[in-house]
Amino acid sequence: MGLGSYIIRRLLQMIPAVLGVTVIVFLLIHLIPGDPVAMMLAGEADPQAYDELRTRLGLDRPLLEQYLSYMANLARGDMGSSLHYGLPTTELLARAFPATLELTFLAMIIMVVFSIPLGVFAAMKRDTMADHGSMIVSMLMYSVPSFWLGIMAILFFAGVLGWLPAFGRASPTIDIQLVTGFLTIDAIIAGNFAAWVDAWKHILMPAVILAATGTAVNARLTRASMLEVLRQDYIKALLSKGVPMRTVLFKHAVRNALIPVVTFITIQFGQMLSGIVIIENVFSWPGMGTLVVTAVGSRDFQVVQSLVLVFALMRLSVNFLTDIAYSFIDPRIRYD
């Protein structure tokens, strides 16, 4: 089977998953114990306001009709509006989503760029001080809760050393035109070097902390996977052909060792999406993680609903991309 048809098949397989997600997200508001409208109004006992909100949310209509109109709105890009902010949810998302995406992307890049070479290095230096040292460090990183690590980093780098800002995405003095929503990229587009440096200073600490756990675990996994591969007969067979050790390691062993690592990176992305709720709050990062906590706190259910949907879609997209990546790394998957 070719790559094209494989991609199409995987895309078709995503449709039921996406529909399933919308059903669960839609039902969210009905799963809230008690009367959602009463909870949203919290204390304001005005019956007129109560009826108004109930009608606006469509809760007076039959369930199926509610779902269909929810889907129809969604298709038009209407996700309802926030009671707390008095803004359409899409507008809130337009601000928060790029912030979260930028942070997650950078954390993923940090994780991949550091963990895989570290794991390969440790496997090659097996049972030496360098191996044990790096594995102990990664065990420590894995064991420490990321919010604590975040607070310690703020205390040290922002408080003691004063090198990095403690919170936010940008300094208040920075004003640039948003194009991609990624400040590190938009600053380049705007040609504003000061803004670029400022954006990096802000994103560095939360991204590193967000990546820490995944990097640690992934390095250990890469090491184990690499050692497993190096034991295989084909490694000996390659050396017996006269293939230099360096080529055996980097062309053959690493590629085979990455197969389980890629699976793990996907799982790690899921973990990052939950980790981001904590990290964004620790660093006051104006992303979806901060927004979701505010929305839950202010019982802004439509916003919560939309955020859950976006998180779920992000996860599904990454699973899809992983499957495509697999088919490049491991031919056995595409041809099965």
Add this chain to the structure above:
Amino acid sequence: MAEKLIKVEDLKTQFTTKRGLVKAVDGISFEIKKGERVGLVGESGCGKSVTALSLMKLVPAAHNERVFGKIIFKGQDLVPMKDSQLKEIRGKQMSMIFQDPMTSLDPVFTIGSQIMEALGIHQGLKGKESKKRAIELLALVNIPSSEMVVDYYPHQLSGGMRQRAMIAMALSCEPELLIADEPTTALDVSIQAQIIKLVRELSANKGTALLWITHDLGIVAHLCEKIIVMYAGKLVEMADTMTLFENPMHPYTQALLRLAPKLERGKGRMPPIPGTVPNLIDMPPGCRFADRCPKCMDVCSQEPQWMEVEPGHWVSCFLYSKDGKN
């Protein structure tokens, strides 16, 4: 007499493990002449695979292995060589096929690219030229529709076909010595026969010397001109095939030959060799077969000499030693 290709002198391969020093190969010496087909026979764990890996300097590095002695290949000693020098020999002048064809090919590269890798390293072939040669090689080992198979991944081929592809790869640069480490053990009997026939033909056509490692005396009887018998890390007997089968001298060889199934023997159970192979850690001094030997004598607690008792017939046993009982 043909020129000698490889001369192994007092080869020792040892591993350090948590339980102690394993002397997997403990001082063996033999020669292979150009174009000669030699069988190395012994039971599981006797050190024959380690011998094969030692010759290519491929002993697993995980156990702090050490190789002592001399491996003189075409006048050069391989033992002190570094990887950078060895890669000029591996695959080009000496290559190897392995026991399990299911695991000895890299699963994520095509058969063709794995053959072309060796061609690129040793012959500088690239692109179309290299692919054309890979297809020729696959055809040479009787793989049907080789121009398609060249783009297949290992998992798309059967065990027998993979072993053929391995042979094509090992022979791609026309080495002078092919080491085969039980390459037919994982294959069924009919495929086994085809592979043996193929290797024999290719070896005869190209004048490739062969070291065939097996526990199956039947295979080496058909394939090899000379047989070396190994037991617990040491050589016990070496002779040309006819001599070894007609006049086995070492009690271990005699016992092995008694165990080879014969049709004319008829019914009844085969008499096994009593006892088990000694532990390769803490090996007792003296002859290693002594505990299981029906002809064991007092002198066997000393180390027997590896000596040529008749021209070309080597044995390590006090039964034939002048300073022993005889």
